[in-house]
Amino acid sequence: MERIHIVLVEPQIPQNTGNIARTCACTGASLHLVGPMGFVVDDKKLKRAGLDYWHFLDLHYYENLADFQAKHPEAACWFFTTKGRHRYTDVAYGGEPYLVFGREDAGLPEELLAQHPEHCLRLPMIDEARSLNLSNSVAVGVYEVLRQWDFPKLKESGELTKYHWEE
Secondary structure (H helix, E strand, O other): OOOOEEEEEOOOOHHHHHHHHHHHHHHOOEEEEEOOOOOOOOOHHHHHHHHHHHHHOEEEEEOOHHHHHHHOOOOEEEEEOOOOOEEOOOOOOOOOEEEEEOEOOOEOOHHHHHHOHHHEEEOOOOOOOOOOOHHHHHHHHHHHHHHHOOOOOOOOOOOOOOOOOOO
16 A cells, blocks of 8 residues: 655654654654754653654654665655645645655755655635734645545544533
8 A cells, every 4th residue: 555654854842743653653654863953852742752653653764864765765755845836735745745844943944845846735715814824724734645545544433422511
C-alpha cells in the first residue's frame, strides 16, 4: 500500500513536531525529520504532545536537506509554502507523496522552491495572515491525500456514541 511521507525541514518548535508525530502515527504516515532541528528528540515538550503514540511512528532522521535529497532522489515531493502556485487541493497525490514543510519561522529555502515551482502548494487564507500553524498545515495536507485515496485502512466506525442526559 502507498504511504504518505511527511518531511519537516529544520523544525524549531518541539510541540509542533510532537503534534505532527501524533498525526502521522494516527494516519500511518511516515515522519522524516531533517536537521538541524531547534530541539532534541527526547525533549519533554515533544514527547508530551505525542508520547502515547510514539510506538506507532515510522520515524526517519537526516542531517540536513542534502542528506534527505541524496537518500530520496526520486521522491515525489510537494512543497507546502505560502508562495505556492497551486492550492493543495489542485493536485492528484499518487504513489508515495512526500509532503515537505519548512521551519516555523522561515519556511522552506527559496532556492528549493525555485527549483520546483510546479510542486509548490499553498493553503488558501486571508491576505493579512502570515501562515497557519505548522502542525495544522500538516494535518490539512495529510487528510487531503487520504481523502483522495478514500481513507485506506483507517477506522471509520460510523456509530454514534451514546450520551445519557437526565432532565
